[in-house]
Amino acid sequence: MIKAKLRSIAQLQEFLNATQEISFTGVAGDSDVQRYEHIGRVLKRFSYTGLGKCERGVVLAYLRRTSGYRRSQVTRLVGRWESNRLAAVPLAKRYSRPAVPFVRKYTGADIELLVEMDRANEDVCGVAIVHLLRRAFLMYGDLRTSDCQS
Numbered sequence: 148m149i150k151a152k153l154r155s156i157a158q159l160q161e162f163l164n165a166t167q168e169i170s171f172t173g174v175a176g177d178s179d180v181q182r183y184e185h186i187g188r189v190l191k192r193f194s195y196t197g198l199g200k201c202e203r204g205v206v207l208a209y210l211r212r213t214s215g216y217r218r219s220q221v222t223r224l225v226g227r228w229e230s231n232r233l234a235a236v237p238l239a240k241r242y243s244r245p246a247v248p249f250v251r252k253y254t255g256a257d258i259e260l261l262v263e264m265d266r267a268n269e270d271v272c273g274v275a276i277v278h279l280l281r282r283a284f285l286m287y288g289d290l291r292t293s294d295c296q297s
Contacts, residue, residue, distance in 0.1 A: 156193070156202045159209045166212065182214045183224070183238040189213075190228050260291055 153159055193206050210221050224238060231237040253261075264276050271279075283289040 153209075154192070156198075156205050159193075159205050163205070163208055163212060179240060182216065183240070186210055186214060186221070186224055187228055187238050190225065191232070195225070196229060196232070256291070 153162060189206065189210060193202075195203065195206060198206065207218075207221055207225065210216075210225070211218060214221065216224070228237045260280075261276065264279055265271070268275070268279060283291075
């Protein structure tokens with residue numbers, strides 16, 4: 148059965164009853180974009196916002212089956228589509244990888260100091276290391292541990 152020929156809720160129900168398991172295959176790297184486009188086309192074709200509760204359930208089941216997404220993801224995407232359906236691209240990925248994924252918090256000198264304190268104090272816990280670094284700064288004036296005074 149060709150997807151473009153599915154024009155009524157009854158045909159969708161027949162499709163769901165006739166198929167057990169199908170998987171979405173798209174171009175590598177673009178599969179999410181293609182899935183989003185598919186979901187948007189189906190929702191627009193069946194005028195999702197004007198459907199009754201029973202018909203909406205059939206459309207959602209069809210989208211779950213054909214997109215490969217789980218119920219919660221399809222529900223979120225349909226909600227986003229409903230709020231943006233008048234936009235040129237109602238469904239688009241909203242996230243991307245961060246520009247700087249792992250910001251370095253400690254410098255090489257900080258790590259060397261932690262290793263030195265750990266070895267000198269026989270593998271104590273992190274809280275004890277913080278206490279020792281504060282004491283080294285406050286009582287002995289060790290400037291290497293000046294970041295630990297708070």
